[in-house]
Amino acid sequence: MLLSTRQFSFSYPVWVEFGCGISRRIHEKAAALKREKAIVVSDPGIARAGLLEPIVASLEGTGLQTTLFTGVEPDPCGEICDGVAAMAKESCEHTFFVAVGGGSVIDTVKAAVVVAAHGGSALDYRRGGKKIEKNCPPYIAIPTTAGTGAEVSPYTVISDPPRKKKLVLEGPQLWPRYALLDPELTLGLPPRVTAETGMDALTNVIEAYTSTGTDPFAQALALKGAAMIGQWLRKAVAQPQNLEARSNMLVASMFGGLCFDYAGLGAVHACSHPLGAHFGLSHGLATAIMLPAVMEFNLMACPELYRDIAVALGVDISGMNLFGAAEAAPRAVRRLMDDLGLPRTLQELNIPEEELPLLARESMQERANLCTNPRVPDESQMLSVFYRAYHGHSGRK
Numbered sequence: 001m002l003l004s005t006r007q008f009s010f011s012y013p014v015w016v017e018f019g020c021g022i023s024r025r026i027h028e029k030a031a032a033l034k035r036e037k038a039i040v041v042s043d044p045g046i047a048r049a050g051l052l053e054p055i056v057a058s059l060e061g062t063g064l065q066t067t068l069f070t071g072v073e074p075d076p077c078g079e080i081c082d083g084v085a086a087m088a089k090e091s092c093e094h095t096f097f098v099a100v101g102g103g104s105v106i107d108t109v110k111a112a113v114v115v116a117a118h119g120g121s122a123l124d125y126r127r128g129g130k131k132i133e134k135n136c137p138p139y140i141a142i143p144t145t146a147g148t149g150a151e152v153s154p155y156t157v158i159s160d161p162p163r164k165k166k167l168v169l170e171g172p173q174l175w176p177r178y179a180l181l182d183p184e185l186t187l188g189l190p191p192r193v194t195a196e197t198g199m200d201a202l203t204n205v206i207e208a209y210t211s212t213g214t215d216p217f218a219q220a221l222a223l224k225g226a227a228m229i230g231q232w233l234r235k236a237v238a239q240p241q242n243l244e245a246r247s248n249m250l251v252a253s254m255f256g257g258l259c260f261d262y263a264g265l266g267a268v269h270a271c272s273h274p275l276g277a278h279f280g281l282s283h284g285l286a287t288a289i290m291l292p293a294v295m296e297f298n299l300m301a302c303p304e305l306y307r308d309i310a311v312a313l314g315v316d317i318s319g320m321n322l323f324g325a326a327e328a329a330p331r332a333v334r335r336l337m338d339d340l341g342l343p344r345t346l347q348e349l350n351i352p353e354e355e356l357p358l359l360a361r362e363s364m365q366e367r368a369n370l371c372t373n374p375r376v377p378d379e380s381q382m383l384s385v386f387y388r389a390y391h392g393h394s395g396r397k
């Protein structure tokens, strides 16, 4: 690990609790919020899986007026967020939200609390848009996937389908008040979703570790997170009921959210947004496909950091020189994707090759992620990265 010589600082405003069954004790945290009305937000799959009843029962058991909304869709758009915000209308100061779900649900609630407090529409508050300046209703985040780390971050990504864009809202008001990490809620997650979301968590820690904005605090979390994912993601996919694997993945995912809050991300996330916006790829799958291609592009900028990642992923680097060890890191990622049964290339996903220039161009506009990528790409280099991800190697044809 490199020790940064740059100044750094951290403070962390979210109270995180981890434990089996902890979501059923949500009433303890709800009481501390001192509000009368709870709006529980989730999606249809989670409702069908029966994960919401114990949470709602815990809230209603204390006499809280509880409303349920289970209509969140993947890659939420502004309208859904606005609709959720409207549920708090006229009682904003008496209401708190509970987000039970993966990144889409938690992101919906983050945008909804902004709209509930400020009015207007979620996309009005994207980066560079209207300011988020008021206090927002508090919310409790209960993740049901181990991937985005959204439960510990002050960012949300909202889709703008007509413009085929994904837009980011950010601000300290977007932190949850509490994050309850209950690994039992992730036991029913299908293997493919486990794999894709787990690859997002891996991308988060690798990009945070190698970011130009990184610091020792973020790097410690990132490296530990990478080692946990390398050790446990395969088991979580192979044995969906393995509570130890699920627990480790949930904590690693939280580490990912924590470390990228401080360190920033990189080109993988810059590429993943246009891939999701144009072709509907899940965030996890988009990051998984781009990750090894971006790592290979970045290698020359910080081989010692990629060597650390290789070691964290379980590669025996004895006898390898620095670049050899660094090159083992993207190889280990591809091996992991093979083991998880994920596609390796954009070609396998039927992304049209002629659209790669558009994807490269739009990725270059994702400055907030690109500005901390360890190697600064120009557009033609970004296109080469997309070709690498398309073919699974560097050749164009």
Ligand SMILES: [Fe+2]
Binding pocket: 148, 200, 201, 203, 204, 269, 283, 287
């Ligand atoms: Fe991510």
